[in-house]
Amino acid sequence: MDLFRRLRRRPTLELDDIQAVVLRARPEPYFGSHAILEIGDRAAGQEMLRRLAPRLTSAAGWDEPRPSWPAVAISYQGLVALGVPESSLASFPANFRAGMAARADRLRDTGVNAPKNWEFPFGTSRVHVAVSVYSDNEDDWRREVAEYRRQLHDLPGVNLLSHQDFGATGWNVFGYRDGFSQPLVEGSGAESLPGDGRAIKAGEFVLGYPSETGQPLGMPAPDVLGRNGSYVVFRKYHSHVAAFNKFLYDNGHTEQERELLAAKLVGRWRSGAPLALAPERDDPAIGEDPQRINNFGYADDPRGLRTPVGSHIRRMNPRDSKLEILSDVNIRRIIRRSTSYGDPLPSDRLRDDGASRGLDFIALGARAVDTVEFLQSEWVNSGSFAGLGKEKDPLISRQDKGAYFTVPGSPPRRVHNIQSFNTLLGGEYFFLPSLSAIRWLAG
Numbered sequence: 001m002d003l004f005r006r007l008r009r010r011p012t013l014e015l016d017d018i019q020a021v022v023l024r025a026r027p028e029p030y031f032g033s034h035a036i037l038e039i040g041d042r043a044a045g046q047e048m049l050r051r052l053a054p055r056l057t058s059a060a061g062w063d064e065p066r067p068s069w070p071a072v073a074i075s076y077q078g079l080v081a082l083g084v085p086e087s088s089l090a091s092f093p094a095n096f097r098a099g100m101a102a103r104a105d106r107l108r109d110t111g112v113n114a115p116k117n118w119e120f121p122f123g124t125s126r127v128h129v130a131v132s133v134y135s136d137n138e139d140d141w142r143r144e145v146a147e148y149r150r151q152l153h154d155l156p157g158v159n160l161l162s163h164q165d166f167g168a169t170g171w172n173v174f175g176y177r178d179g180f181s182q183p184l185v186e187g188s189g190a191e192s193l194p195g196d197g198r199a200i201k202a203g204e205f206v207l208g209y210p211s212e213t214g215q216p217l218g219m220p221a222p223d224v225l226g227r228n229g230s231y232v233v234f235r236k237y238h239s240h241v242a243a244f245n246k247f248l249y250d251n252g253h254t255e256q257e258r259e260l261l262a263a264k265l266v267g268r269w270r271s272g273a274p275l276a277l278a279p280e281r282d283d284p285a286i287g288e289d290p291q292r293i294n295n296f297g298y299a300d301d302p303r304g305l306r307t308p309v310g311s312h313i314r315r316m317n318p319r320d321s322k323l324e325i326l327s328d329v330n331i332r333r334i335i336r337r338s339t340s341y342g343d344p345l346p347s348d349r350l351r352d353d354g355a356s357r358g359l360d361f362i363a364l365g366a367r368a369v370d371t372v373e374f375l376q377s378e379w380v381n382s383g384s385f386a387g388l389g390k391e392k393d394p395l396i397s398r399q400d401k402g403a404y405f406t407v408p409g410s411p412p413r414r415v416h417n418i419q420s421f422n423t424l425l426g427g428e429y430f431f432l433p434s435l436s437a438i439r440w441l442a443g
């Protein structure tokens, strides 16, 4: 289920039909590639799926070792290119059909993040299929990618539009441990860990099962296409690590002050230890301890004296915080499968070296498109839900001139000159079909 969980209970989901990536997290360290493909003609697209289908792995036995586990996701334009019948296309949600670029206003992707500034092929109607391969060692990854290339190279109607390698040790390019706070999915068989709260209904993540409302969410038709599928939101960010380092230097005189500010922005120390449990100084042992790393809430810290109300993780999952604008946090959860690319830049480097580095934010869920749109507009780019006015997420929002971040205290500290530390290079909404749906799509 995630980096720390083991399979403990008998699963009740149809795991052998669900793509592995839904329940299997990347390992630490991890290696992989994302490829974006265009389907030039329907027959070639179907042939591609026929060739990929036997290589895909299901979520059954997700805790067993494997050389790699691929994931295949298809955009709305990809479903069109595959010749999916009109009645079926019409059964997909409107925002998914519109695609990410068309939803820029709702996502608050403006200014430097606007689709006109995205890198090719994002924002065009040519992004049809995303194939991702994850491995836990470099040799397997290289071998597997070579095999995929071999499988697809003689398909003239399928074009490789972009290819991006990724990989890291588990720490992202800013030097934070990342990707370990994940919802517990009911029926997945995964063990519950301290801090999980109750398991979230499977229908929030996989189509065809009861959701938190008690009913399954609307599902694309026919059933064979929708059931056991999910949605993926992919957003490629360029990380301005030197600017981030400089911001810390400008606002912290000592290493300890800078690291405390770095922790206040995210809500966790770079080691992963949450401020809620380690408010004064880092305690890396907590970052290594599955029993403690997520075992906290915010109810006993309403003012954010330990974990600022505006910090990244408290915004993205307010847990038991009292919110000014009510929302059921259990329907706002996503499974994160983000991957880092490029080399990290050490924290003492204050000048940009021009290298390409960042994060491919990947969110999965039966309502991932709605959830990310909600998060982007209400919890990332606004502060109203938590009484923070115009203040935005300090890590991932587009900041205007004069933006600041508040570190609560007596008196509170306003840290000025916060910038857009991650800018968007593009993205797309994808459908993540079940294995039987991929066979159905392959004709």
Ligand code: HEM
Pocket: 172, 174, 176, 177, 178, 179, 180, 181, 182, 235, 237, 239, 266, 268, 312, 313, 314, 316, 317, 334, 336, 358, 359, 361, 372, 375, 376, 380, 395, 396, 422
């Ligand atoms: C370059 C972009 C980003 C960076 C560097 C980043 C970094 C981080 C880090 C360091 C954590 C803490 C580790 C963890 O809890 O697993 C985290 C957690 C999280 N982030 Fe991000 N993030 C980015 C983009 C996003 C975006 C775009 C969203 C959603 C719209 C998001 C949603 C979340 C969520 C839901 C959590 C888990 C919070 C929790 O359960 O406590 N992140 N992120």
